[in-house]
Amino acid sequence: MLNNLESSYDCSQASEDLHSLRLELESLISGSSERSPEEQEKINRIENQIRFIANKCGIEPHPS
Known part of the structure; x- marks a missing residue:
């Protein structure tokens, strides 16, 4: 789990x-x-x- 996500999250790490x-x-x-x-x-x-992350980076989230 990521410790702190903020509006300044770097989407270059989103996939990982x-x-x-x-x-x-x-x-x-x-x-x-x-x-x-x-x-x-x-x-x-x-x-x-x-x-x-999905919303911030424009990625379609996978269903749970």
Whole structure:
């Protein structure tokens, strides 16, 4: 997960960042069907980061 995304995010890293975030998200989602509130919060943050990068950089997000 990226620590801080801001409006000054550099889109030249978007492809690599999105790939990493999607792998991390997939790992968390496939891990277990019962999630702690902390795990669900992390999933939500990663999904938000993916949407932020996709919107900022004009990339079509993959469906979850």
